[in-house]
């Protein structure tokens with residue numbers, strides 16, 4: 001089977017992965033466990049950056065995330081971000097669900113300072129899909145409790161002086177994460193998050209991810225390809241309107257921007273981030289100055 005290729009989305013963003021092996025974090029919802037999933041090739045960080053250079057000025061943002069947790073090998077993640085900040089002229093995002101050791105903060109701060117000096121962003125995202133029931137979803141003991149990861153969002157803000165994103169992704173059905181649990185997660189993370197991200201739930205048509213999550217989605221959802229990953233197979237695109245609305249209205253009550261896709265969040269930060277205040281330079285976030293192109297209302 002062919003490896004996945006890097007795709008430039010309509011906002012000029014490319015999601016990259018350090019690749020290497022099937023991710024040992026073993027999250028129940030993760031599409032890498034779907035039959036036929038096409039992985040990115042395993043390559044050195046410098047090699048990935050060389051490939052990204054070929055997108056030229058069409059490239060506006062690189063998101064280090066992909067099909068394996070990027071900070072399993074912090075040295076490779078930091079090398080990639082350092083190389084990208086030196087060779088590419090675009091915004092950089094990284095995501096993690098691990099706690100990054102303190103010794104990696106000075107090189108990350110250097111990358112942040114380099115990015116901001118040339119008018120570009122470094123954005124730190126922390127993935128937390130649930131509050132009380134996270135162990136049902138994130139099965140590896142390497143993943144810390146949500147409260148610890150929320151503190152890390154705060155450290156990204158204060159120590160790295162970068163905008164942050166809580167990635168409450170994907171938004172899961174109420175039988176997996178109740179609306180009350182989303183309330184606890186969003187209220188805890190909002191003070192340390194510049195933006196909150198959700199994501200549409202993609203399930204494989206073979207039912208593997210449903211079995212892993214202990215759910216069954218019977219009403220005929222939309223079947224489609226992914227727009228953000230190069231994958232030959234089709235997916236069930238699950239419409240969880242009520243859950244998404246619950247999270248969106250929680251965020252609105254807290255005046256915290258909420259998006260299903262990262263690109264509008266990046267655009268909002270591009271327009272309004274104030275590094276001195278460590279916040280968006282907006283008196284009120286709602287109505288959102290940058291709409292979410294994925295929210296259908």
Ligand code: SF4
Pocket residue numbers: 023024025026027030031032066067068069097
């Ligand atoms: S950490 Fe990320 S890549 Fe790894 S299993 Fe979880 S969702 Fe998938």
